[in-house]
Amino acid sequence: MPLLVMKFGGTSVADLGRIENAAKKVQLEVERGYDVIVIVSAMSGKTNELVGWVETTSKLYDAREYDAVVASGENVTAGLMALRLQEMGVPARSWQGWQVPINTTSAHGSARFVSIPRDHIDAKFAEGFKVAVVAGFQGVSAEGRITTLGRGGSDTTAVAFAAAFGAERCDIYTDVDGVYTTDPRITAKARKLDKIAFEEMLELASLGAKVLQTRSVELAMRFKVRLRVLSSFEDTDETSGTLVCDEEEIMESKVVSGVAYSRDEAKMTLVSVEDRPGVASAIFGPLAEAGVNVDMIVQNISEKNYGTHTGAVTDMTFSVPVNQVARAQKAMQDALDAGIVRYDDLITDTDVAKVSVVGIGMRSQVGVAAKMFAALAAENINIKVIATSEIKISVLIDRKYLELAVQTLHDAFELEKA
Template identity: 90%
Template sequence: MPLLVMKFGGTSVADLARIENAAKKVQKEVERGYDVIVIVSAMSGKTNELVGWVETTSKLYDAREYDAVVASGENVTAGLMALRLQEMGVPARSWQGWQVPINTTSAHGSARFLSIPRENLDAKFAEGFKVAVVAGFQGVSAEGRITTLGRGGSDTTAVAFAAAFGAERCDIYTDVDGVYTTDPRIVSKARKLDKIAFEEMLELASLGAKVLQTRSVELAMRYKVRLRVLSSFEDTDENSGTLVCDEEEIMESKVVSGIAFSRDEAKITLFTIEDRPGVAQAIFGPLADAGVNVDMIVQNISEKNYGSHPGAVTDMTFSVPVNQVPRAQKAMEDARAAGLIAYDDLVVDTEVAKVSVVGIGMRSQVGVAARMFKALANEGINIKVIATSEIKISVLIDRKYMELAVQALHDAFELDKV
């Protein structure tokens, strides 16, 4: 039988009524002739509650026990979904990660997939079961301990199963009806996309779009898993939602497909560092060791370069998530104390936001940057940092102008038009 993977997020299974609603969507696919693997998240809010219980019980908790507790939310949803399907006359069985088994690394809280053997689920399908309801977000280590994949891990679980079982498609049901050109809460004219390329979706996800977890898109792109994002609260058909697919499936791409933004950014500048080979490693090595996620990097000519020793010193600017600023500052102070690097001053700006334009059409079009910068200039928005790649341009701006910038760019690239 053809196989479909369907994933339901926390809001889609928030209570028994919503679980029943999701089960009806599964039943409809079974009636169309599919065998179905359903991946479920914990009921909305349950994971946060479980995490809170762990942290209240043990401030310095054992990560193995943390995973054992936090993974239980998905187990409850899987059992309830299987029961609901059985009551509707659909042969279904629930599966926890260790029962499949979903083999992962032993990195508790951030485990990675190693393998998903097919034999156990294939045997159940051969017995006449039509649906396997699998608890997302979890797996089992070589030591036999429950592991979890990190927040958003159920999306990744769904894609991994679609790849392992050669599914026709992986449908991600959520509280939005697809991928939009930008957040409709900021731009009322934002338009739902019928299709978007893997690379574009990956950039949008990594730049702040919350529709899909970044790791899930990476996995889908690697294994060519066709993803569909659609609403669990609307009647859907085969043309609903947004299809995330290979670039070849898209006949003609707009220059820019979407505008992404992240308001939780900070800009750090090290003033007057030595301009010599190895200085970048002396900065970004300690930051990596401290677990700081550095994004945009710009090396500037220091004002002290102009004088008797041109080229002797430079300034380095980079962006980090705002909640990682204390860690970044400490890493730089420790590096200076250890003699790895010298600088005159470290200045932090926590009132910035990142705004990005993304589109595979940028590969073959010129003037995209000029068009972007003109739109921002017309609104009086100053650009602090610029970073580019083949299919994206990102800028750091003052956070108070973020929504204005998103609206201006959405209009400049006419994203409301098909």
């Protein structure tokens, strides 16, 4: 039988009524002739509650016990979903991660997949079961301990199962009806995309779009898993939602497909860093060791006196999430104290935001940057930092101009038009 993977997020299984609604969508696909693997998240809010219980019980908790507790939310949902399907006459069985088994590394809280054997679930399908309901977000280590996969782990579980079982498609059911050209809460002109390329979705996800988790898109792109994002709360058919697929499936792309943003950014500048081979490593090595996620990097060279030494110096500017500023400041101060790097000052601006335009059409079109900068200039929005890749252009601007910038760029590239 053809196989389909269906994933339901926390809001889609938030209570018994929503679990029943999700089960009806599964039943419909079974009636269409599919065997179905259903990946479920914990009921909305349950994971946060479990994390809170762990942190209240033990400030310096054992990560292995943390995973044992936090993974239980998905186990409850899987059992309830299987029971509901059975009540509807659909042969279904639930599976916890260790029962499949979903083999992972031993990095508790951020484990990665090693393998997903098909034998046990294939055997149940052969017996006549139509649905395997699998608890997402979890697996089992080589030591036999329960592991969890970190943020967005259920999305990643769904894609991994689709790859392992050669599924026709992986449907991600969530509280939105697809991927939009930008956040509809910022501009009413935002348009739902019928299709988007893996690379574009990966950029949008990494730049702040919350529809899909970055790791799941990376996995889908690697194994060519066709993803469909659609709403749990609407009637759907084969044309519903947004298909995330290979670039070759998209006949003709607009130059820009979407505008993404990240509100919580900070800009940090090391002033008068000695310009010598290895200085970038001396800066970004300590930041990496401190767990700071550096994004945009700009280096400006100038010739000036550096203390008692006359020579080339550089200003090094980079962006980090605003909640990692203190960690970055400490890492740079420690590096200065240890003599790893020398600089005159560290200037931090925590009132910035990042806005990006993304599109595979940029590869073959010129003038995208000029159009973007002209549109922002027309609204008197000053650009602080620019970073580019083959299919994206990102800028840092004052946070107060974020909504205006998103609306301006959406209009400039006419993204409301199909």
